[in-house]
Amino acid sequence: MSRLAGQRIVLGISAGIAAYKSAVLARLLKKAGAEVRVVMTEGAQAFITPLTLQALTGEEVRTSLLDPQAEAGMGHIELAKWADIVLIAPATADVMARLAAGMADDLLTTLCLATRARCLLAPAMNQAMWSHPASQRNAAMLTEMGWQQLGPDAGEQACGDVGGGRMLEPEAIVATLEETLSGKAPSSGALPLDVTPKHDDCAPAPDAFMAASNEADTGALAGRHVVITAGPTREAIDPVRYLSNHSSGKMGFALAEAARTLGARVTLIAGPVSLPTPEGITRVDVISAMDMLAAVNAALSTCDIFIGCAAVADYRLLDVAEHKLKKVPGTTSLTLNLTENPDIIATVTASEHAPFTIGFAAETRELARHAHDKLVRKRLDLIVANDVAAPGLGFGADDNAAVLYHLAASGPDDPVMSHTLSPRPKQDLARAILDYMLPLYHGHQPTRSSASS
Missing domain, CATH: 3.40.50.10300 (CoaB-like)
Known part of the structure; x- marks a missing residue:
């Protein structure tokens, strides 16, 4: 059984072209047995639709801090407490800068300040942006604050440039999470995760989450x-x-x-x-x-x-x-x-x-x-x-x-x-x-x- 089975993961998606990979990532996390809830920034929705992520996770996608229905019950605090892991992929230069500054001006940054979960990010940006001293300073600050950085990778980018800043492939991100949950030193340099899910006594066991994932997996093309x-x-x-x-x-x-x-x-x-x-x-x-x-x-x-x-x-x-x-x-x-x-x-x-x-x-x-x-x-x-x-x-x-x-x-x-x-x-x-x-x-x-x- 995957070590991700039963883990509660908030997947944050910010406004980068690599957001299309986040759909694959969400599916792989679900396939591994994790329960996934997605939070998207406003800009992310220009690259991939909330409906796509909702179809893949089976959960409503959260996009706004000021959603009256969700915030009637302090939804961002509830989501922050629910999570075992917060994973931002892609993490743009803008999001990393706002997190490093401690800002809370949208749902994603607000729940990151409010959560006690282990937090990871997968940087994704142009190679020049990634190598800029400000981006490197922000990455270092986030590491000091406890964020675990996955990647980035190097190679050809959507803009035609070649260099560092590519978001890790979804398979590599999931493999790194598996490694950290097993206590192994991950290739990305991330720290080991807390493997104890913060579930209520009445919450389904990890086996139940895995079974639900498998059931959903077999019906991904049902009716097509x-x-x-x-x-x-x-x-x-x-x-x-x-x-x-x-x-x-x-x-x-x-x-x-x-x-x-x-x-x-x-x-x-x-x-x-x-x-x-x-x-x-x-x-x-x-x-x-x-x-x-x-x-x-x-x-x-x-x-x-x-x-x-x-x-x-x-x-x-x-x-x-x-x-x-x-x-x-x-x-x-x-x-x-x-x-x-x-x-x-x-x-x-x-x-x-x-x-x-x-x-x-x-x-x-x-x-x-x-x-x-x-x-x-x-x-x-x-x-x-x-x-x-x-x-x-x-x-x-x-x-x-x-x-x-x-x-x-x-x-x-x-x-x-x-x-x-x-x-x-x-x-x-x-x-x-x-x-x-x-x-x-x-x-x-x-x-x-x-x-x-």
Whole structure:
């Protein structure tokens, strides 16, 4: 059992682009068995909606210190006393400055002054802001005041700069919390946490919180129809030969099983593969790209989430030979007249009521450039890119790795966010992809009704 099971965590979210990661963090904390209540600053709501966090935590999100209904019972004091842990992620330069100064000018800073809980923060800001002497002074002051600092990380930032100031990835934050709760020295330099939850005698035991989390976990996509394409297509040359690729369908089948586990109704449109159908899933077998397009169109009217995982052939024969082509004596080459296949995923995103759409990019070089191009050009909500040239990964293998890309907002000129998933079994990778997708899907606003490819 996770050491976070039964912990009462107030997750504070302030106004940084990294706020989108907080949705993933909230879900991971819930999955670990913690009870999570979210407090958002006014600025944070410009980056991610309270409704997204409410859907992920099952709790009302608090956004205002002067909420008459909540404050009728001194809500900020009640919340401060309720918490075992206060975690601010992202913690912007502004929030850190106000905390260091002891200000209490909004709900988040006020409850931080009023709480006896252990307090942690995950800084997130531009590299120049992070390296500024004022930010470094504030970070040092907060450490002296008992705040435990998680990160920041270094790397490419949304603004295009490279350097320190990136918020730690949600998985790293949860791993650090687990370490500190076990008494180990965390890699972030945080101090050990008090592992004794401050619950009333009548409060549910940690096991009950874990069970509730698992129950919620299985229903995260309840009532949603997920359509997934998987495997290769075969484009006939003649009655005995065809054009195809090395796709085994394993990744698409793993995604179908993961979506079903999350409570979705799943339609799996599979090219010619030799894989058993996962339990509880509607399977539609197809051969060619045209067959697959027809099956996708038939399922599209009720589709909430479309995942184009199939390796669809780009071209097909303009004229398929009626009989087997025979080798012509004296010839050493054969010319095939090809025509372009329809772009299935672009057809989906261009539909009148386009679903939330995930694409895949299997590349052998320049992964980021090709994935970014496909993300924008095909108006995808999320793209899963993998290097199929990597040994032991990709086509036919049981393991895979991926980098997930999506736009920070809905415009083609908005910053591209990325998230790396290390090599792991395809079943585990499928679940990690859907876990990352969920907050993006819950915050999804349809914008592609007039889109074209």
